[in-house]
Amino acid sequence: MRRVGFVLFWLLGAALAQGIKVGVLAPLSGPASADGKSVLSGIQIAADEINASGGLLGRKIELVVYDDQADPRLAVNFARRLIELDKVAFIIGGSYSGASLAASPVANEARVPFIAAYAVHPDITHGKPYAFRMGLLGPVQGRVGAFLVHRLGIKRVAILSIQNDFGRSLEQGFKDQAAKLGLEVVFSEVYPPGNQNFSPLLARLRASGAQALYASGYYAEAANLVRQARSLGLNIPIIGQEGYDSPKFIELAGPAAEGVYITTTLDRDSQNPEVQSFLRKYQERTGIPADMVGASGYAALKVMAQAARRAGGLDGPAVRRGLLGLINLETAVGKIFFFTSQGDPVKSATVQVVKNGQFRRFLNVTDLALLKP
Template sequence: MNKKNLTVFLTCALFSFISLGVVNADSVKIGFNVPLTGFAAADGKSALNGAKLAVEQANQAGGINGKMIELVVYDDQASPKQAVPIANKLIEKDNVKAAISGSYSGSTRAAAGVFQAAGIPYISAYAVHPDITRAGNYVFRTSFMGEVQGRAGAKLVGATLQRKRVVLITLKNDFGKSLAAGFKEAAGQFNVQVVNEYEYSIKDRQFGPIVAKVKADNPEAIYATGYFFTAGPLVSQLRAAGITAPVIGQEGYDSAQFIKIAGKASEGTIITTSLDRDSTSSETRSFIKEFEAMAGHKVDMVAASGHTAMKVLVAAMKKAGTTNPAAIRDAIAETSLVASTGTISFNSLGEVQKNVQVQVVRGGNFHYHSEIRDQTLLAPPTR
């Protein structure tokens, strides 16, 4: 074999290793698109670990009606460009019966349409954009829609914390924008006045100008959307400038990495999320324990969401008793089960309705702060 042939051979071999995994004739395939490289790789890794744990647990308990679950994973780099061919590949080549998105809104939105058109059930584990479930009746979401969580943020600021003058620091992507939209929508209801709003890009880590301006605005609270890798530097720069107003974050902050990056400045940061670290629910407690043993690091919202989505799908496939996608879809729609992120059931649009957990950073860890139970406020749209 000459050098060129060898290279081609090795490349092919490498790719088949990545995509095939273990092929087992007596198995059920579930697709999973997730960012494993690029800027969102950290969240992707957590989501995948959460989902893998759920698969492991289900397989140990006998799989789906005797058949082992096989997870077919593709790296979508959180990019819509990648997500569409991946969705097609999962449907046509891998012949999956259902799939889960462990990815961000952009890629999930793009893939949702493909799965809907093919009539393959698709669950979004933690992407927040409202249009995802609007792709059609085969698409579900087991986490909060951005607007819903934003509205919860407004209640937290206005009612729980009793702060009125608020500055918004908004991450300029689907995630940040839909959260900010929800916050602004409900702000009036809780007498919260948005003094100013600043936007930043996902690549920003230096917030000097915004921090200087926020300091001049002197708000009573700061509602800052972002992920742990933007929020960590942001919160520490806000505190370094001597700003003491409480910072309200969301599930994007929900990672031990946030506390590690911001250090002491993270103390007192309050976030809305779907995972309660101090939960008394045995489901949540056992998930946290098993996840941390398996992954070797602290649990985060993304891992819990990956686990929840997989658990919902596996339960529905068991209940359907067949691999017919339409039957699986109907079974998902009828879901009612307790997962690590709360009790999951869907409305007619495929959106979940559950309480919003409020956590605060204390002593270098997330802890229970309060819970938002307002069912009218938290109601997701039905169409």
């Protein structure tokens, strides 16, 4: 009996020593590599914090990371590998909407909780009970953009949308809210990802008489866009989104970045100790200021860990219920009031503006009527 007891004790100790495997999909190479490295840095900071405080459910977190290159085909294959071979407890999707749209159904079918750190397309989560999102839903963020235009006292607005799932979902939300607020969309065009020459579009936009420009895109396109707009004498307010939320945007755009507004979820001026601690640790780890992508990865792992603690284990259905039970949760990327049954967070948003080469708070948005999906 004593030997049996020893063996059981040894087996329990071995199980605890194994750690909890957490899958991470991120574009660590290719055109989205800056965002991939940022989201992974944020996740690593969160894992270090959790492990230093005793781990998750008494076990260390072990990250299993795959580079999906923001490619849906790779994302599907790696999601299957994480589930079938690596036996992860849950997955953090640190990639763009296309890759996340491909990976989330795989996790959902296996009843493995999946949380998209910052991808915005509604279909990543909708109809998939085990898929959740950390960032603002695309149409919600678009509504916040229209609210900002109205808040600035502007009536005539132009829209430039990047031609992908990210741009389409933002545009949908913006146009719907613009109609409710009585804004007039006087110009609306799309452009392909990677576009470098915006001058023909901007010349036509200027002739439209628009008083503001709502332009979706990632930091490289955004930097080219705002530089060229200013060089053409187009000095109207430019409103971007979380794709602009990177120190690389400010670096590449230079003086043209000054005064650009972005709707995002990382409030650099927040008094939340977790936000300020994250900003400091990210700077120490990477040598550059934090962005929304890194903060979203950090928050995604923290929220998943909170749900697992609430569940008291790693069973997929229990962790899902744990996520749905979280309310009024302060995170590094705003306050989550609750998660909807579709896995989307109803959460605060922030508008940041570039001042003296840094993102600074312009206003925070907490109106649930605006923020609910």
